[in-house]
Amino acid sequence: MTQMPQCTIVPPYILEALAASDEPAVAKHAREALQHDEHLRSTRRTPTARPTGRRAPRREDADGTHGTGPHRTISDAKGTQTTPGTKMRAEGEPASDDEAVNEAYDGLGATWQLWSAAYSRDSLDGKGMPLLATVHYGRNYDNAFWDGTQMVFGDGDGVIFERFTRSVDVIGHELAHGVTEHTAGLLYQGQSGALNESISDVFGVLVKQHQLDQSAEQADWLVGADLLNPSVKGRALRDMRNPGTAYDDPRLGKDxxxxxxxxxxxxxxxxxxxxxxxxxPNRAFVLAALEIGGNAWEAAGSIWYAVVSGDGIRADCDFATFAGLTVTAAGSTHGDGSAEQAAVRSAWEQVGVLAPAGGPGDAGPAGAGGETGGPDRSTPVPSPGEGHGQAPSADAQVLLRRTGGFAGQVRERQVALGELPERDAKDWQHLLAAPTLQRIAASTERTHPDAYIYSVVCDEAGCNVTIQEPHLPEAIHSLFERTLADD
Incomplete structure (x- = not known):
């Protein structure tokens, strides 16, 4: 398994602002954190991958018996930047005199409990992976991070940041990077990296909500609310419900x-x-969770987890792709057209990732395009009511042809929509009634000489388009391939 870049809870732009502070101690500790974090990032820049790791040994309690549950070990770096450090508390042992040790121990346990109780996941890798943490890392180190194998906590400078073990959602956030590393393996760059961070924020706050038994409506949706010193003008590092409003401080800058x-x-x-x-994507999750109601770790969290742990997500996934996958997952779990699916789609529409149904660009993403300059693979097959035209009848004939590729093979099928499986027939009707294919064909050029080319002709729907395979959203590509395979 390749290692994931170091993921810190305090972003570099906050530390850069503090490094320019006219308070010497604040500036010094921020510069040291920046230099340290950059060094770790530069030595851990390889992307993640879906691993095939070995099963961790069964937990052994302090009394020597084996059981199910977390397997925690908390160590003390004692002001050094060496991990793991001196072991201070192992699974089942009594509390330490060190508050940071106990906070780390309890936070790891709360995180394990959420993944186990809500998603039947045995630790970060799903195989009982031991949970390791090091506290008192460095001198007044202004950060906490997941290094690919364990948690690391600084004590903060005491002026801007308090010790980083205080915030259970921060612990949950960093450990969620471990889950992502063992599932989706999202690349830590651009939109896929922002999704990586968002997923950690989502499950980090869900750890806190689960621990406090808070509903979505009761929750504050703040990340790192316990980290900021009272002198800071701000509520937290991030406000998921209202991004951009978490802090506005002369030293930190504005969120x-x-x-x-x-x-x-x-x-x-x-x-x-x-x-x-x-x-x-943080706000999209909050909007979906609030609309669905109840406990966010249940319906909304399960939908997000299904996507993160499913086979459909790729390491370079962008916002629109992820949005489409969550809409599909909501439909799979709760039914197409369900209130839960509608809530998820509406949430992504409200943040501009998916365009409103029935409006301009209804089947595609709004705002920034694909992460890698490639196709928007997110666009689901349009739902009823999303098109601008009349859906073709069951008797409508569709000619689908695939040509090109390295071998120059041609596959072709002409079929009446009513001859297809009911779900595929409906997907074709919705697709042909919407301008999706025409828009993709008009907005893309032939940029992949050896790629497959799909041609779709349906006289009843007035459709005659040709599109390269790399430009097709995944849901539409799958529909095409199923249609050809049934011939």
Whole structure:
């Protein structure tokens, strides 16, 4: 398994602002944190991958018996930057005299409990992976991070940041990077990196909500609310419900997170804005959870988890792709057209990732395009009511042809929609009634000489288009391939 880049809870742009502070101690500790974090990032820049790791040993309690549950070990770096450090508390042992040790121990346990109780996941890798943490890392170190194998906590400078073990959602956030590493393996760059950060924020706050037994409506949706010193003018590091409002402090600056794709930040800093643009999918999750109601870790959290742990997500997934996958997952779990699916779709529409049904660009994403300059793979097959035309009848004939590729093979099928499986027939009717195919064909050029080319002709729907395979959204590509395979 390749290692994931170091993921810190305090983004570099906050530390950069503090490094310019006229308070010498604050500036010094921020500069040291920046230098340290950059060094770790530069030595851990390889992307993640779906691993095939070995099963961790069964937990052994302090009395020597084996059982199910977390397997925690908390160590003390004692002011050094060496991990793991001196072991201070192992699973089942009594509380330590060190408050940071106990906070880390309890936070790891609360995180394990959420994944186990809500998603039947045995630790981060699903195989009982031991949970390791090091406290008192460095001198007044202004950060906490997941290093690919364990949690690491600084004590903060005591002026801006308190010790980083205080916030259970921060612990849950960082450990969720471990889950992502063992599932979706999202690349820590640009939109996929912002999704990586957002997923950690989502499950980090769900750890806190689960521990406090808070409903979506009762929750504060703040990340790192316990980290900021009382002198700071702010509520937290991030506000998922209202991105861009978490803090406005002369030393920290103003929270730069956007809440909508209209304000998406294009930047080369912070791995392409992974901590900044994560505000957009963060708000989408909150909106979905509030609309669905109840406990957010149940319906909404399960939908997000299904996508993160499913086979459909790719390491370079962008916002629109992820949105489409959550809409599909909501339909799979709760039924197409269900209130839950409608809530998820509406949430992504409200943040501008999916365009409103029935409006211009209804089947595609709004705002920034694909992460890698490639196709928007997210666009689901349009739902009823999303098109601009009349859906063709069951008797309508569709000619689908696939040509090209390295071998130059041609596959072709002409079929009446009513001859297809009921779900595929409906998908074809919705697709042909919408302008989706025409828009894709008009907005893309032939950029992949050896790619397959799909041609779709349906006289009743007035459709005659040709599109290269790399430009097709995944849902439509799958529909085409199913149709050809049934011949």
């Amino acid at each position: 730069p997170q956007p809440a909508h794709m209209d304000d998406f930040v294009d930047t080369d800093d912070d791995n392409g804005g992974v901590h900044i643009n994560s505000g957009i």
